[in-house]
Amino acid sequence: MAYYWNEAYRDDLVIVYENPTVFDRAWIVHDVRPAMDGQELQLLNSRxxxxxxxxxxxxxLPEVAPPAGSGPGDKVVVTRTEPERIELRAESSAPGLLVLSEVYAEGWTATVDGERVEVLRTNHALRGVPLPAGEHEVVVTYEPESLRIGLWSTGLASVAMLGIWGWALIDWRRRGWARRGIPPHREATDAAYRGLPTE
Known part of the structure; x- marks a missing residue:
């Protein structure tokens, strides 16, 4: 496999090769083809x-077009990287596919200039984002469905617990008033004064 790599270091234990053709973190392509059940990896690896x-x-397949020959070339700059978020600035003279050298997984979402677009499984294992012509701000974030369900469940459980605690507090106060022999009209007055519901 190292026939097109340059040997950068060697000792008695290891050999380190430099890949002079390494890909960038992200780039734009204008030739998009349907996947071939894994055979595309052989074509890409064999060059x-x-x-x-x-x-x-x-x-x-997303809409793509050949880049304008006389216009500026495609440009992609990664402006921010976090474990679950990547922000990029991309510029292209024609519609294309922004390919990120990041592993594809369900739950990744993307926006182009704030508008939601689909993240496509690209080259078997990478992420692809359809990109119109022009300059754009692209944000790719990880938002799995399981996380959204968990947040909703937690929120509903919290509201339910607050309701139970509130009801228990009101019931406890009413029982206290009854033990002290406070008349019903006094109970209603005290409850209204404290902002509690009255019967």
Missing amino acids: QVDGRVTAFVDGP
């Missing part, structure tokens, strides 16, 4: 297909 120019996508 029969240039991964900087062509991408293979699972599902419906």
